[in-house]
Amino acid sequence: MRVVDYKTGSKDFKLSDVLYGLNMQMLLYLDTVWKNGKSRYGSVLPAGILYVPAARPSVSAQWGDSGEKLEKERDKKLRMNGLMLDDPEVITGMEKQAQGVFIPVALKNGEPAKLDSVANLAQLGALTKKMEKLVVDMACSLRQGDVDAEPAAGEYDACAYCPYGPVCGHEPEGRSRLVEKLDRNQVMAAVQEEAQEKEEAYEQTKLD
Secondary structure, three states, rough: OOOEEEEEOOOOOOHHHHOOOOOHHHHHHHHHHHHOHHHHOOOOOOOOOEEEEEEOOOOOOOOOOOHHHHHHHHHOOOOEEEEEEEEEEHHHHOOOEEEOOOOOEEOOOEEEEOOOOEOOOHHHHHHHHHHHHHHHHHHHHOOOOOOOOOOEEEHHHHOOOOHHHHHOOOOOOOOEEEEEEOOOOHHHHHHHHHHHHHHHHHHHHHHH
């Protein structure tokens, strides 16, 4: 089972966003079907989450450019991005030749050539547990009446194109949440360490 989100504009999936409770929609949908979809879909294997370009791409050309070159440039703009299960069968199921033309993963010698856009089941499980905790924390904060504007800042400015500035009243010097740019390995290490700590704490409560 995969979840796709069609985008007419540019949208990149950043794994580190999950740590800060940002752009979790597709992962939330996938987790919901993974854990609750058996009655409707049977056994569910989480295959991935992908942003899919929906706009017709325009390609700049120079005099003398071949049709093949223009086609490759067009295909680049139609390439999906996101996170996929590191299962070769899943990858070839989405792109038969598995060359990474339209999906963010290519196979080399039967294995993902790069790990930037893949995760195994254990890593996906750790990611969804982190997301579930964030959602619960958000719900608890809202229930307690904590609705202060505390936008994300750092790598990008969440207020830059927001039309609701006059409503929330957030000032540039006001409190914000610093979003750091982390690579895949850093994110996976963080969520797996947190999941392990929770598991150990749970096991300890059973012993107590």
